[in-house]
Amino acid sequence: MSKAVRTRFAPSPTGYLHVGGIRTALFAWLLARQAGGQFVLRLEDTDQKREVEGAAQHISDSLRALGLDYDEGPDKPGDYAPYRQSERLDIYKKWAQKLLDSGRAYADPYGNEEVQKFREQAQKEKKAFLYRNFVSEEQRNDTAWNPKAYATGRGGVPLRFKSDPKAYAWHDEVMGEMSTGPEVVDDFVLIKSDGFPTYNFAHIVDDAEMRISHVIRGQEFLASVPNYLNLYEALKLERPILATMPPIMNEQGNKKLSKRDGAKDILDYLREGYLPEALISFIATLGWNDGTEQEIFTTKELIDKFDLDRVQKGGARFDQRRLLWANGHFIRQMELDELYELVSGQRGLKTGERRTESEEGQSFWPAEADEASEAYKKQVLGLVQERMKYFAELPELTRFFFTDLPVDMSLIKNHKKLKKFDTSELKDLLQRTENALETSDFSADDLQAKLNQLLEDTGHKPAVLLSLIRIATTWAPASPGLAETLAVLGKQKTFARLKTSVKALENS
């Protein structure tokens, strides 16, 4: 019988989450959900210096906003609580003692400065730095590590792992068969002088204690795996299934995507009106595909189809344009009522989940739409749905439906057809338009019929007449179809704008 699937996402609370972290979390979550297992959030806050206030909340907000719900976590205690490493110091102490008892750990005889010198020496010799080359066997047997210094933050001496260097061959669910020689196994620090464990030690202990079945993480840890394998053996722990994710590269493709490269907070995408499901689909296909020609996946499909075997080994670049396309795709698929609620901030971006503070009640409508009725806004939204790539575009797409835009003659002067006409001719055409639409009931169908008649009567091409009317009634660089737009604007606004435009042409 196979072990129950329990996966974890274990970030350190040092800031926000970007697509890289989210992808790791997503894949771990998918694995748990498809197997009916559990997904655990664990905070690796063992470096007090780097901890950022509010980061923990930010992380859980981000996961929740995307629908990556966790079964156990700092704010959702389960059988293996606590889920914050800073609250698990006793557990690491217990395991450290085991290593001391079995002679597999020792008190670090050197201070920081000395180690730094060793490192420089190794670098000068163009060799990889191996700590164990600088300690004697006698030093490595010094198990008189003072546990009293533990967690006091004062006068502590680091505890080192006494490694047993050997060659390893192991299987990685993504990378396949891996192998390394003994030269990469080293005596790393288990417990720092401040009494906190290192990641290298804490995660091994926690994954075992928490019964984690699959460890999914970025390739920055790949080189350390032999050390971990050595530690598993010393601890007599069964090792979990390992899966190494390829890096997500920046847009230039020359290094791993990072905050420095402008990798955005995933919540910023939500604030700009990207849909959680579009983000999920996009991020999942950054380094994974199901082998078919399907390009867009619902989260449900991902749970069904995701497979570590099909994760790429090489890095993939983050391509903003593809995300934009995916988001537009999801927006077009959406029911108008649902889209309206999201765009109007009537519900959080993630259905059925608690909204995060930052996005609660966020409306994307332009301020000018405040007084407009829901029915009116819905009609407007229906017209721009297929051209909106993300919600933050809504104001520029719809502002003219709610307020009169200033007359901008450059729209006519720069128009390739209209610029050839005298303003008096254009003015005349607008007046004929008024006459033609006077009897319309302002339904889109009837408007279209009247406009067709006008085209016939004036003998002008659509590119001339319809362009002119479109500009004169919106003064926007772009707008939806003319008949639909006028139908939504209504007779009153349409005529008011036509008159304004006639006057403007007279005065120009």
Place this chain on the structure above:
RNA sequence: GGUCCCAUCGUCUAAUGGUUAGGACAUCAGGUUUUCAUCCUGAAAAUAGGGGUUCGAUUCCCCUUGGGAUCACCA
């Protein structure tokens, strides 16, 4: 420099010995009575290089080149 990983259109990728090397994003050109977008049609666009193995290599092996990760009391 040591160690490990990777290498198909600009980008994300399919094809795990036999295909005119497929799809999508982006780009360009046409079409859908105006604009922007959608949608449709079409175009251009790739197996890094060199050796093997094989009747036959994108695919297997080796070398070169290129790229990435790592070599912390950070994770």
